[in-house]
Amino acid sequence: MATLVSDSILKNDASGPVPVSGGLGTDSYYNHSFFQKIAANGAKDMIDEAIAQKLDVKSLLSSSKTIRLADLGCAVGPNTFDAMQNIIDVIKVKCQTHLPTSPMPEFQVFFNDQPANDFNTLFKSIQPKREYFAAGVPGSFYGRLFPDSSLHVVYSSYALHWLSKVPEGLEDKNSPAWNKGRIHHASAAAEVRRAYAVQWANDLSNFLNARAREIVPGGIIVIVTHSIPDGMEYSELANGMMYNCMASILLDIARRGLISEEQVDAFNLPTYAAPPGEFVSVVENNECFNIVTMGESNPSPWLTDDVHVDMNEFVNHIRAAMEGMFNKHFARDIVNEMFERLEVRLSEISVEMESAYKDKIQAFYVLQRM
Amino acid sequence: MATLVSDSILKNDASGPVPVSGGLGTDSYYNHSFFQKIAANGAKDMIDEAIAQKLDVKSLLSSSKTIRLADLGCAVGPNTFDAMQNIIDVIKVKCQTHLPTSPMPEFQVFFNDQPANDFNTLFKSIQPKREYFAAGVPGSFYGRLFPDSSLHVVYSSYALHWLSKVPEGLEDKNSPAWNKGRIHHASAAAEVRRAYAVQWANDLSNFLNARAREIVPGGIIVIVTHSIPDGMEYSELANGMMYNCMASILLDIARRGLISEEQVDAFNLPTYAAPPGEFVSVVENNECFNIVTMGESNPSPWLTDDVHVDMNEFVNHIRAAMEGMFNKHFARDIVNEMFERLEVRLSEISVEMESAYKDKIQAFYVLQRM
Numbered sequence: 046m047a048t049l050v051s052d053s054i055l056k057n058d059a060s061g062p063v064p065v066s067g068g069l070g071t072d073s074y075y076n077h078s079f080f081q082k083i084a085a086n087g088a089k090d091m092i093d094e095a096i097a098q099k100l101d102v103k104s105l106l107s108s109s110k111t112i113r114l115a116d117l118g119c120a121v122g123p124n125t126f127d128a129m130q131n132i133i134d135v136i137k138v139k140c141q142t143h144l145p146t147s148p149m150p151e152f153q154v155f156f157n158d159q160p161a162n163d164f165n166t167l168f169k170s171i172q173p174k175r176e177y178f179a180a181g182v183p184g185s186f187y188g189r190l191f192p193d194s195s196l197h198v199v200y201s202s203y204a205l206h207w208l209s210k211v212p213e214g215l216e217d218k219n220s221p222a223w224n225k226g227r228i229h230h231a232s233a234a235a236e237v238r239r240a241y242a243v244q245w246a247n248d249l250s251n252f253l254n255a256r257a258r259e260i261v262p263g264g265i266i267v268i269v270t271h272s273i274p275d276g277m278e279y280s281e282l283a284n285g286m287m288y289n290c291m292a293s294i295l296l297d298i299a300r301r302g303l304i305s306e307e308q309v310d311a312f313n314l315p316t317y318a319a320p321p322g323e324f325v326s327v328v329e330n331n332e333c334f335n336i337v338t339m340g341e342s343n344p345s346p347w348l349t350d351d352v353h354v355d356m357n358e359f360v361n362h363i364r365a366a367m368e369g370m371f372n373k374h375f376a377r378d379i380v381n382e383m384f385e386r387l388e389v390r391l392s393e394i395s396v397e398m399e400s401a402y403k404d405k406i407q408a409f410y411v412l413q414r415m
Numbered sequence: 416m417a418t419l420v421s422d423s424i425l426k427n428d429a430s431g432p433v434p435v436s437g438g439l440g441t442d443s444y445y446n447h448s449f450f451q452k453i454a455a456n457g458a459k460d461m462i463d464e465a466i467a468q469k470l471d472v473k474s475l476l477s478s479s480k481t482i483r484l485a486d487l488g489c490a491v492g493p494n495t496f497d498a499m500q501n502i503i504d505v506i507k508v509k510c511q512t513h514l515p516t517s518p519m520p521e522f523q524v525f526f527n528d529q530p531a532n533d534f535n536t537l538f539k540s541i542q543p544k545r546e547y548f549a550a551g552v553p554g555s556f557y558g559r560l561f562p563d564s565s566l567h568v569v570y571s572s573y574a575l576h577w578l579s580k581v582p583e584g585l586e587d588k589n590s591p592a593w594n595k596g597r598i599h600h601a602s603a604a605a606e607v608r609r610a611y612a613v614q615w616a617n618d619l620s621n622f623l624n625a626r627a628r629e630i631v632p633g634g635i636i637v638i639v640t641h642s643i644p645d646g647m648e649y650s651e652l653a654n655g656m657m658y659n660c661m662a663s664i665l666l667d668i669a670r671r672g673l674i675s676e677e678q679v680d681a682f683n684l685p686t687y688a689a690p691p692g693e694f695v696s697v698v699e700n701n702e703c704f705n706i707v708t709m710g711e712s713n714p715s716p717w718l719t720d721d722v723h724v725d726m727n728e729f730v731n732h733i734r735a736a737m738e739g740m741f742n743k744h745f746a747r748d749i750v751n752e753m754f755e756r757l758e759v760r761l762s763e764i765s766v767e768m769e770s771a772y773k774d775k776i777q778a779f780y781v782l783q784r785m
Contacts, residue, residue, distance in 0.1 A: 111562035151562040155550060160541070164534045168553035171530070178561055180525060180550040183538035191548055192481035192521040 088342060088409035089131070092267050095338045095411040096135050096198065101263050103143055105197055106150055108261070112136055112197045114177075115155040117186040118204025121163045122170045129154045132198055132267075133176055152177035157190055159183065185209060187251040191259040199256060202269040208315035209248045212240035215313045226306075228292045229314045231278075231285030238279070245317040249327045257333035260414040266334065271318035272341055272408030279318065283401040287363070288314060290390045294383050295375075304379055312374045314367075321408055334412040341405035353399065360388040458712060458779035459501070462637050465708045465781040466505050466568065471633050473513055475567055476520055478631075482506055482567045484547075485525040487556040488574025491536045499524045502568055502637075503546055522547035527560055529553065555579060557621045561629040569626055572639040578685035579618045582610035585683045596676075598662045599684045601648075601655030608649070615687040619697045627703035630784040636704065641688035642711055642778030649688065653771040657733070658684060660760045664753050665745075674749055682744045684737075691778055704782035711775035723769065730758040 105112065114132055119125035133152050140149055156167060160183035171179050184190050186201070187209045214220030215237065222240040224230070230238040256266060271284075279285040292309065299306045321341060328334055364384050371380045391398060475482065484502055489495035503522050510519055526537060530553035541549050554560050556571070557579045584592030585607065592610040594600070600608040626636060641654075649655040665679045691711060698704055734754050741750045761768060 111565060153562050153565075160538045164538055164551060168530045168534055168551070171553065178552075178559070179554075180552045181534060181538070182548075182550045183541065184549075189548070192523050195481060195523075 088269055088340065088407070091338060091340055092269075092409060092411060093131070093135050096132060096265060096267070097139055099337050099411070099413055100136065100139060100198070100265055102136065102139050102150075104263055105261065106140075106144065106147070109150075109197075111151045111153055113153045113155070113195055114198045114200065115157055115182070115191065115196055117157045117190075117199060117201040118207070119156040119158050119162075119167065121166045124202070125156060125167075126171065128200055128202060129177070130175075132200060136198075153180065154178070155180050155182045155191070155196075157182040157184065157186060159185060187248050187255070189255045189258065193258055194261045196256075196260045197264045199260060199264070199266045201267070203271070205249065205252065205268055206245075206271040206316050206318050208241070208244050208317055209251075210244070211313045211315050212244035214240050216311050223310075224313055225310050226292065226296060227289075228295070228309070228312050229279070229285070229288035229316070231282075231288050232280040241317045242319070242323060244315075245319055246323060246327050249319075249324070250331060253328065253331040253333060257331070257414065262414055264414045265337070266410075266412040266414075268408075268410045268412070270408055270410075271316075272324075272406055273318045273320050274341070274402075274405050275320040275322040277320070277402065281402045282318075282406055283398045283403065284318070284406075286394065286398055286401060287387070287391065290387060290394070291383065294386045294390060295379075297386075298379060298382065304375060308375070312371075314370065318406070324408065324410060328410075328412060332415075334414055337411040337413050339408065339410045341408045343404050344407040345403065353395070356388055356392045356395065360384060360391065363387075458639055458710065458777070461708060461710055462639075462779060462781060463501070463505050466502060466635060466637070467509055469707050469781070469783055470506065470509060470568070470635055472506065472509050472520075474633055475631065476510075476514065476517070479520075479567075481521045481523055483523045483525070483565055484568045484570065485527055485552070485561065485566055487527045487560075487569060487571040488577075489526040489528050489532075489537070491533045492540045494572070495526060495537075496541065498570055498572060499526075499547070500545075502570060506568075523550065524548070525550050525552045525561070525566075527552040527554065527556060529555060557618050557625070559625045559628065563628055564631045566626075566630045567634045569630060569634070569636045571637070573641065575619065575622065575638055576615075576641040576686050576688055578611070578614050578687055579621075580614070581683045581685050582614035584610050586681050593680075594683055595680050596662065596666060597659075598665070598679070598682050599649070599655070599658035599686070601652075601658050602650040611687045612689070612693060614685075615689055616693060616697050619689075619694070620701060623698065623701040623703060627701070627784065632784050634784045635707070636780075636782040636784075638780045638782070640778055640780075641686075642694075642776055643688045643690050644711070644772075644775050645690040645692040647690070647772065651772045652688075652776055653768045653773065654688070654776075656764065656768055656771060657757070657761065660757060660764070661753065664756045664760060665749075667756075668749060668752065674745060678745070682741075684740065688776070694778065694780060698780075698782060704784055707781040707783050709778065709780045711778045713774050714777040715773065723765070726758055726762045726765065730754060730761065733757075 102112075112133075114129055116125045116129055133154075136152075137149060140147070154177045156164075156179065158164070158167075162183070164181045164183065167181060168179075182190050186204070212222070214222030215224040217223055221234070221236040224233055224237050227233050227237070230241045260266065273279060273282060280289065295304070295309045295312070296306065298304055299309055321339065325336065325339075328336055368380060368384070371383065375383070472482075482503075484499055486495045486499055503524075506522075507519060510517070524547045526534075526549065528534070528537075532553070534551045534553065537551060538549075552560050556574070582592070584590030585594040587593055591604070591606040594603055594607050597603050597607070600611045630636065643649060643652060650659065662679065665674070665682075666676065668674055669676045669679055691709065695706065695709075698706055738750060738754070741753065745753070
């Protein structure tokens with residue numbers, strides 16, 4: 046269940062997602078992003094190897110003495126600092142091997158997230174002693190963020206499943222994609238899932254078009270993200286079960302008259318875990334990047350029959366990542382009740398949750414700019 | 416008196432200055448930086464002309480398709496946005512004239528201030544539709560902030576008068592620079608003023624060394640800052656009178672036993688308005704920059720015998736810029752009382768304040784990297 050938690054990010058769109066909880070307090074994302082860290086680490090060795098093999102430092106450093114990295118959807122830390130340092134370490138080893146007599150290049154790291162992200166916390170948490178020049182970049186990574194040909198390595202972890210906005214039709218009574226009584230496409234009509242897939246493909250396409258301009262030839266994009274095997278129903282995943290629980294709790298609250306059913310109908314989580322087939326298809330249509338390597342994995346292999354997630358701790362993590370989105374739509378006390386009851390509900394269905402499909406629900410992709 | 420107000424900035428040093436008041440509320444710097452804006456505008460035409468004359472866009476764009484600008488000590492806006500757009504406009508005209516058939520370069524603007532600056536407010540205030548890629552850079556501009564040879568134009572307005580720390584000796588009973596009963600060198604012993612001058616020269620030297628690495632040959636630094644004619648006593652300026660008032664109010668409070676006299680002795684404002692002679696001397700010793708142009712002016716020429724500053728509004732401005740520094744040293748209620756009594760005290764000496772020297776208390780310098 047660990048992979049339900051996600052780094053928030055994205056377009057500052059009224060209908061889009063909302064940043065993770067800021068600050069350094071007990072409810073903050075900063076103190077509740079451990080699951081994201083180990084999830085992202087699952088693919089670390091393969092990503093390191095791809096960068097080491099494919100990044101031609103000699104060629105890159107012929108036109109620039111600085112290597113520029115960006116973490117798109119960095120949230121508030123601390124995971125982003127480890128991820129960036131790790132890539133720098135890989136590049137340094139490569140430089141030492143291939144350019145033993147040249148001075149080490151300088152590194153500049155751009156930390157990107159939406160303008161409403163808590164950059165103050167991010168900036169206060171950056172190690173004062175570090176091997177790179179740091180900058181924060183506010184804005185949606187579905188649009189341009191950097192000058193032409195200015196980046197060498199782009200990294201994005203648990204961010205690209207956030208859509209730039211709620212898919213078309215979900216909140217329209219007259220649309221076949223009307224998502225009545227649900228807050229996600231899990232267990233919904235095929236049209237609803239299709240609307241999510243279309244929006245996601247459109248967003249990824251915009252992402253790749255922007256990066257194609259910004260990344261130098263030979264530069265690399267590393268993406269770690271939620272995934273799902275091609276053809277599988279989202280309701281078979283613990284995430285899907287949880288979203289269904291959330292919807293059912295909200296409908297319960299509506300029945301008590303505290304919110305209207307229309308309010309629930311008008312709320313949809315803008316998140317989509319694309320199967321690898323859909324990912325590859327968008328990259329191929331874009332025609333600017335080669336897929337160097339890709340893979341799927343279970344981000345929480347330590348969760349076995351004998352090891353269980355503490356449900357209270359788990360809901361705290363979910364809450365740190367997603368609460369802002371609910372708060373934008375529902376009153377604070379409704380959101381409080383929803384998360385309190387979610388913990389109870391998830392405990393009740395813990396057998397189903399723990400036996401949910403989780404083998405290949407994380408994917409990573411390493412793309413290289415042609 | 417308008418020029419007393421200052422953009423905060425700088426080193427995140429315990430003894431150093433503290434950022435301006437964040438957010439967008441009624442007490443915020445964002446809503447109380449009008450004086451800074453018009454002060455900086457005083458030199459605008461001459462700065463524009465110097466950039467237009469000296470920046471060789473043809474040569475700069477031969478090695479980069481992007482023009483990179485930085486505002487060092489940008490605070491939270493909105494002045495920084497106008498300043499950066501203004502420089503971009505000047506460069507665009509130059510490009511249109513000298514490179515009429517080339518595509519317009521892209522622009523990247525780095526907004527720098529200390530890590531404790533309210534970057535969240537800054538980022539939320541940046542126009543979504545803008546002609547440049549924006550990035551925030553947390554850190555002291557007295558050290559390195561950017562990769563080698565990566566900047567074309569650096570701008571810094573009302574920031575370089577902030578020292579990186581309180582000068583040596585001011586708080587040491589056994590030092591000839593012990594600044595008993597004062598919070599600034601105004602009206603103090605010559606040794607105190609000398610300690611300020613030494614610290615300031617050391618800081619500016621570090622600033623220039625860092626920029627010499629970061630700015631491309633032919634690149635430009637624009638500095639607008641507090642100044643004072645060579646040889647003039649700081650107590651002849653309205654600023655000096657105000658600092659003396661602050662010290663006297665604090666000593667009054669100490670006499671009532673609410674704070675100790677030692678607490679007042681241990682507080683010194685790390686701000687220094689250097690005379691042009693001292694500025695030029697540091698630039699010449701640095702040997703990396705030519706002085707393209709420089710000038711001194713009265714930043715508030717509209718303040719005549721018939722036009723007076725509203726003292727309440729004025730103290731609000733001072734407070735937005737300086738309160739944080741006092742709050743770090745004194746309890747909140749002491750600081751409240753100090754600023755409340757300051758308004759009364761300044762009204763009592765309004766004749767002296769308004770007749771204070773103000774002819775050449777702002778200087779601007781345009782330097783070019785050799």
